Structure formats: C-alpha cells, structure tokens
Amino acid sequence: MFKPDKYIHPDFSKEIFVNAPEAKLEAAPKDKTAPEGYHAMSIFPEYFKIDGQWLLAEESRMDCVPVYENGKIFVREFRNLNMGDLVVIGRTEDASEGIYVHENCFEKEEKDEINSFTFRQGRTRETGFSHDYEQLVELLKYEKENGGYIVWTMGPACSFDVKARENFAKLIDNGYVQALLAGNALATHDLEGGYLGTALGADIKTQMPYPNGHYNHLDTINRVRYHGSIEKFIKEEKIDSGIIAACVRNNVPFVLTGSIRDDGPLPEVFGNCYEGQDNMRAHVRKATTVIGMASVLHTIATGNMTPMYRMLDDGTIRPLYFYMVDTSEFAANKLSDRGSLTSKGIVTNVQDFMRNVVEGLGL
Structure with missing residues (x-):
C-alpha cells in the first residue's frame, strides 16, 4: 500500500x-x-x-x-x-x-550501504521501469482515494494513436485526472482524431496518410472556431472519443497555452503566455502529483512552477511527485537540469506508458 x-x-x-x-x-x-x-x-x-x-x-x-x-x-x-x-x-x-x-525534509526508507562503484544508476533506454510503474499505479490509487490533485502535461504525440487516446480517456473517466495542461497542438490533433479519424492527416489507427490530409487539422480548427468553442464543437459534431471530449464530459479543466508557431489557434488557447502561465499555476498550486508526457517545453514550464512539497488544507506537508515520460533520454532527464531535482524520468513512448498504467490500474 x-x-x-x-x-x-x-x-x-x-x-x-x-x-x-x-x-x-x-x-x-x-x-x-x-x-x-x-x-x-x-x-x-x-x-x-x-x-x-x-x-x-x-x-x-x-x-x-x-x-x-x-x-x-x-x-x-x-x-x-x-x-x-x-x-x-x-x-x-x-x-x-x-x-x-529545508532540503532533506522527507523521511526515507532505510537502505543498506551501497558501494560507490555501481552499474546502471542512470535513467536510460536500458533501465528497467517495471518497479516505477508499480509505484506510479499505487500512487495514482492513493491520490484518487485521498482527494489528491493529479495534473497531466501532454504533448501532441499523446493524440497520434487511437489506443493512446482511448487509454487516457479511461484515466479521465475513472478520476485519475484533475487537470490537463497542454498547447494548441494536443487539443487540435485529438479533436481531429474524433472529427476526421486522423492526427496531422495520418489515420490514428493505421498511420496511413489521407489524401490532402495536411488540411485536416486546419479544417478541425476552422470548424471549432465556427462553433465558437471546443465544448460546442464536441456537442454539435457529436465527438464521442478522445482526450478533450473526456475532459468536457467529466468537467475536467484543461489549460491550453499557445506558442508563436500555432495554427489557428483553437478559441480556448491563451495567446498571452503570462495569462496562460497564471492559469497553469492555478492548477499547479493544488497539484499533489504531476505527470508530463512527450512535451519538453510544457513539462519544464510546469516544473518551474512546481515545488517538491504541498501543504494540504489541514496543514499537513507531503511530497509532490513529478514524472517526465519521453522516448528521448535527454528529454526525460532534462527536467532535473532545470531545477526540478526530485522529478523522475521514464524513457518510453507515451502509447506504451498509458497502456501500462491503465492495465496496472485494472481499467
């Protein structure tokens, strides 16, 4: 436990x-x-x-x-x-x-003395992450049972695969997501998947490109802007799959903060980065666990707002857990180089990560 x-x-x-x-x-x-x-x-x-x-x-x-x-x-x-x-x-x-x-502020389990010369202490593609998944699954269960606030930061790759979209929607539906932080691209390509069955013009099941598929994300943004909001678009176009649709039906807040390269963007995207930052921090202030997936910039931005502890309403002080998931060793470990010293990297693709977490939770 x-x-x-x-x-x-x-x-x-x-x-x-x-x-x-x-x-x-x-x-x-x-x-x-x-x-x-x-x-x-x-x-x-x-x-x-x-x-x-x-x-x-x-x-x-x-x-x-x-x-x-x-x-x-x-x-x-x-x-x-x-x-x-x-x-x-x-x-x-x-x-x-x-x-x-107060650096050494949390009581750790006693461990036997380890010789200074050891192998395989880094977080790389060769690292065995089975124990990390077990710990994370238990942490997520604890957070749900004890009123924790789990904040997820996501990049667009999280929406490129049909199963990844389905699995994250399960996490939302089952109460393991209290807030989602992302950019224009994650929401756009996820909504594109529900609307046209593609992400950046490639089929989310087969990954085959559609004819003129490079229009699909633009057509999606344009249609959302026609309806005036993401929620109205989901309702009127009967979007019943994906990450953002699950957020809407479960009243899970999402903060979309834009960048200079954004297409469109979607109506809810904050074009003013400091306004977006303030809205992100409003959720980080409540976070007890943060998980960043396939988004170096958004995850580091979130990390810069996140201390290693959280004071609860009753005055209790507990650890704030932070994970960074990416296929790149550099990306998965970069967070600690930017000051988030207690973050833990998991080197894998987000599709496999989400499947392992969902299966571990028994969803």
Whole structure:
C-alpha cells in the first residue's frame, strides 16, 4: 500500500535557529522590480524568521521572490510585484540571515550501504521501469482515494494513436485526472482524431496518410472556431472519443497555452503566455502529483512552477511527485537540469506508458 514519505519539520529549538537574526525585509522600489539583494526561491521548503517566528512559504515556486504580507509569506513572480511589497533580502540558506532552506525534509526508507562503484544508476533506454510503474499505479490509487490533485502535461504525440487516446480517456473517466495542461497542438490533433479519424492527416489507427490530409487539422480548427468553442464543437459534431471530449464530459479543466508557431489557434488557447502561465499555476498550486508526457517545453514550464512539497488544507506537508515520460533520454532527464531535482524520468513512448498504467490500474 502506497504511503507518502513523512515530512520532518525543522527543530527550531536548536541554537542556529534561536540565535538567528530576523530576515531582512525591503520594499520593492517599483512595480515588477525586486530590491537589490532579493532572495530567490527554490523547489525546497523555505522558512523565514519574522517577529521571532519561522514562517514557511506555503505555496512556493522557484525563481520567484518571498513577500511578507499580513503575517504570511507569499511567493510572487517578479512581474506580479507591486511597489512597496516587503521582499525578503538575503542569499544564504543556513539560517544565518533568517532564511532557512529545508532540503532533506522527507523521511526515507532505510537502505543498506551501497558501494560507490555501481552499474546502471542512470535513467536510460536500458533501465528497467517495471518497479516505477508499480509505484506510479499505487500512487495514482492513493491520490484518487485521498482527494489528491493529479495534473497531466501532454504533448501532441499523446493524440497520434487511437489506443493512446482511448487509454487516457479511461484515466479521465475513472478520476485519475484533475487537470490537463497542454498547447494548441494536443487539443487540435485529438479533436481531429474524433472529427476526421486522423492526427496531422495520418489515420490514428493505421498511420496511413489521407489524401490532402495536411488540411485536416486546419479544417478541425476552422470548424471549432465556427462553433465558437471546443465544448460546442464536441456537442454539435457529436465527438464521442478522445482526450478533450473526456475532459468536457467529466468537467475536467484543461489549460491550453499557445506558442508563436500555432495554427489557428483553437478559441480556448491563451495567446498571452503570462495569462496562460497564471492559469497553469492555478492548477499547479493544488497539484499533489504531476505527470508530463512527450512535451519538453510544457513539462519544464510546469516544473518551474512546481515545488517538491504541498501543504494540504489541514496543514499537513507531503511530497509532490513529478514524472517526465519521453522516448528521448535527454528529454526525460532534462527536467532535473532545470531545477526540478526530485522529478523522475521514464524513457518510453507515451502509447506504451498509458497502456501500462491503465492495465496496472485494472481499467
């Protein structure tokens, strides 16, 4: 039975904390600008000593700044700073400036000592992922049973295969998806699959190209725009298969954030990247597990918003689990190079990944 690692609270009775100075606060000199010497956040839990109390930043995000307001620490993007906001100053992490970064904060199972010389410790095509699937299946069951919030980030390859679309729809229908983050392409090609049976003009069953198939995704976008919304398109065109249709019938929110290369785009796509980012972060703030599939850019974007922990409504602090699934070893492991140090890569194609997860869940 899956059980999240237990959070180890810092012992603030220790001398380093008792004798630590107060964190220095300085007002932002103008909108969207932090004072010199500002403190930038990481993925780890961070505490700040203010008025004799060590305050945890309850909702964190790397590369943002801590702001003290109404007795709490809020973490804000530079673009959301207002002149006069009280920003924490200091770049040490050991309590010497009233700032403490709590890295080793979760209790791990005891393991036997491992010799320093070992084989096969990387995450590559040769890695055996059976145990990872077992752990992930148990995690998903735990999240569903305990009110977790599972956020999926998906690239267009997730919609190119009929079985991949069917399997992810099963995950949605059975309560294993609380939010979907993607771009214009994932939704477009998934809707194209339900509307015309293709993705980028190739049959989603046989992968054979259709005559003039390069029009199909454009025709799909055009038809959605004719109806005015994705939901209206699904209803009027009687789309009954695929990822986005499953989201709509289950009231699962999806955030589609566009890029400069987008066709169309679909009506719901956020063309303003910061508006899209804010809507993505609204779901990341609630996430307890994040799974990125076949989308390096969207998954790294999501990772940049995701700390390694989540404070629940009852004050409990638990780990936030993050997976990256891709056929490329580079892509599957790149997330940790961008600061998401606790993410776990699985090197496989998304069709096989979704089949293994669905079968493991018994759906």
